[in-house]
Amino acid sequence: MDTKTYQTDVAVVGGGIAGIVTTLSLLDQQKKVLIIDRDEPDKFGGLAKESFGGIFFVDSKHQRKLGIHDNVDLAKKDWFSFAEFGENDDLPKQWAQDYIENCTEHVYHYLLNKGIKFFPVVHWVERGLYQPGNSVPRFHMVWGTGYELARVMIHHLKNHPNSNLLNIEFRHKVTDITSAGGKVIGVCGIIEKEEQPFEVKAEKVVLAAGGISGNIDFLKQNWYNPWGKPPEKILNGSHQYADATIHKAAQKQNGKLTHLDRLWMYAAGVHHPSPNKTNHGLSIVPPKSALWVDYSGKRFGPMPLVSAYDTRYLVEQVCKSGYSYSWQIMNWKIAKKELAISGSEFNDAIRDKKILPFLLNILFGNKKLVRNLTTNCVDFVTANSIEELADKMNALNGNDKVDVDALKASIRQYDATIDRGRKYFNDEQLRRIAHLRQYRGDRVRTCKFQKIDDPKTYPLIAVREFVLSRKSLGGLQTNLNCQVMSETDHEPIPNLYAVGETAGFGGGGIHGLRSLEGTFLGTCIYTAQKAANHISGKQ
Ligand SMILES: Cc1cc2nc3c(=O)[nH]c(=O)nc-3n(C[C@H](O)[C@H](O)[C@H](O)COP(=O)(O)OP(=O)(O)OC[C@H]3O[C@@H](n4cnc5c(N)ncnc54)[C@H](O)[C@@H]3O)c2cc1C
Structure with a gap:
C-alpha cells in the first residue's frame, strides 16, 4: 500500500x-x-x-x-x-x-x-x-x-x-x-x-x-x-x-x-468491573479508617498504613510483603463515607458538576459507589462476622493464606484502643485520623474514630488491593x-x-x-x- x-x-x-x-x-x-x-x-x-x-x-x-x-x-x-x-x-x-x-x-x-x-x-x-x-x-x-x-x-x-x-x-x-x-x-x-x-x-x-x-x-x-x-x-x-x-x-x-x-504507583488497585485492557485496574483512594493488613490478615506495622501521607511508602510496604496484594478491612459505614475511586469515571457528581448529589454524597455517604463495587468488583467481599470474612477472603484467592486468628487479633486490638477512649489513643493510625480531621477538607470525608467490628455498621468489607501502575x-x-x-x-x-x-x-x-x-x-x-x-x- x-x-x-x-x-x-x-x-x-x-x-x-x-x-x-x-x-x-x-x-x-x-x-x-x-x-x-x-x-x-x-x-x-x-x-x-x-x-x-x-x-x-x-x-x-x-x-x-x-x-x-x-x-x-x-x-x-x-x-x-x-x-x-x-x-x-x-x-x-x-x-x-x-x-x-x-x-x-x-x-x-x-x-x-x-x-x-x-x-x-x-x-x-x-x-x-x-x-x-x-x-x-x-x-x-x-x-x-x-x-x-x-x-x-x-x-x-x-x-x-x-x-x-x-x-x-x-x-x-x-x-x-x-x-x-x-x-x-x-x-x-x-x-x-x-x-x-x-x-x-x-x-x-x-x-x-x-x-x-x-x-x-x-x-x-x-x-x-x-x-x-x-x-x-x-x-x-x-x-x-x-x-x-x-x-x-x-x-x-x-x-x-x-x-x-x-514509577508513581498506587497500593490500592482493584480490578475494573468492566475492563477495556488486560488487568485494567482502578485506584481506590484508601479509606483512612480501614485497617490495612497483609496477605495473612496481620496488620502492617509497626507503622500502620494510612493514606494521605506518603503514597510511595504504602507501595513499598506491600512490595516488601512478598505478595502482589494486601487487604483493607472496613465496614459499610466506613466504606460509605470514605471509599472513593481516583478519576473521573466513578465520580459522576463532580464530573457532571452536580452540586446536590455531590453534597448528598458528603452528608450521607456514597452508597451507590459502595453498592456498585461490592456487587461488581471481584476484589470486594462482604460478611457478617470476622470468621465469615476470612473464609471469603481465602475463597477469593483459592488458598488459606488469611489466618482468621491473625485477622481477629488485628481488628480486636484496634477496636479495643478505640473503646478505651480518646485520652488513651496510643495508635499511630488514630493519631493520624485525629490530625486529618482537623482540616475541613478531610473532616467531612473521615469517620470519627470508627471501630471495624461493630455490628451496627455491618456488613464487614474486605478489599483485596494490588499494586497499580499509573505514572512514569x-x-x-x-x-x-x-x-x-x-x-x-x-x-x-x-x-x-x-x-x-x-x-x-x-x-x-x-x-x-x-x-x-x-x-x-x-x-x-x-x-x-x-x-x-x-x-x-x-x-
Ligand atoms: C485515573 C487517573 C487519575 C489521575 N488523576 C490525576 C490528578 O488528579 N492530578 C494529576 O496531576 N494527574 C492525574 N493523573 C495523571 C495525568 O492524567 C497524566 O499524567 C497526564 O494526563 C498525562 O498526559 P500526557 O499528555 O503526557 O499523556 P497521555 O494522556 O498519556 O496522552 C498520550 C497520548 O499519546 C497517544 N500515543 C501514545 N503512543 C502513541 C504512538 N506511538 N503514536 C501515536 N500516538 C500515541 C495516546 O493515544 C494518548 O492519546 C491521573 C491519571 C489517571 C489515569
Missing part, C-alpha cells in the same frame, strides 16, 4: 493534555500543526480525561481564601524533601525550581482564563511521613474533574481563531522518528486499521505520547532495584498506549532516557526548553522536543522519587507551553 504523506510546521505526537496545550500555544503563534494520535477520536484528551483533575499550585487565590499561607520557598523545600534528588539530577532539579516558581502564574491563571473552575476547598495530600511532604494543602480540584479540563481545552482547540492551521489524525501509530544530516525531520508509522504506512515531514517534532506505565512488562524490566523483585501481578492504571514505543524511537535518535525506575516519573531527558538531550554529547537533538509524561514531566524526572500529587497535569501544561514558546521563538 502507498505511504500516506503529510507536511506540517510542527508534528505533535500524542493528543493528551500535553499535546493539546502544545498545539494551542503553537496555534497562538500561527504555526501549522499536525496532531498524530494512535487512539480513537472519542479518546482525544488522553489520560487527562480519565483523571481526577487535582492540580498542585502554590499561593493561589483559592488557598488564600481558606487562610492557607503558602509560598514558593516552602513549596521548594517540600518538593525537594519528597523528591530526594540524586546529585546528578541537575535538569530535574532545575525543572522543579522552574515549575514551582511559575506554576501559579503560568498554569493556574492560564486555566482560570480558559474558563476552568476549581473546587473551593483545596485538598491536603502527601503530607509526608518520614520526611516533610506538602506542609499545606495544595491539591486544587478542577470542578468537573479532568474530564472537564480535557473538554474545555479541546473546545478551545477546535474553536481557535487559527484552527485552519490544525490537522488531527487519529488511529495513526507513530513507530519511528526520521532524521537527516543529524537533524530530526519528521516521524513515520502505520495507520493501524488499514495497515497503511504514513510519513510526516515536519520542521519540529514534539513527543507527547505519555509514559511507559501501560507496558507492565517494560515497567517490571525497569523495576526500582532496592525494592527487590517486582510483584508478580501489577494492575494497569495507565494508558493502553503508554507502551514506550516513542521512548524507544527517541532512543534510536540518541535521545537520553533517564529514571525509568521511578522518568522519561526523555529535556533541557528547560523541552529539547530532548542527546545520550552521547549531552546537547539538544536538533528539532526534537518532549513534553508531559514522555519527558518525565520535565527534565526526565522532575519529581525525583516522589510526587506531592497533582503535579502531573500541571507539569504537562507547563512543559507544553515551554516547548511551544521555544519553537515559536517566544520567551
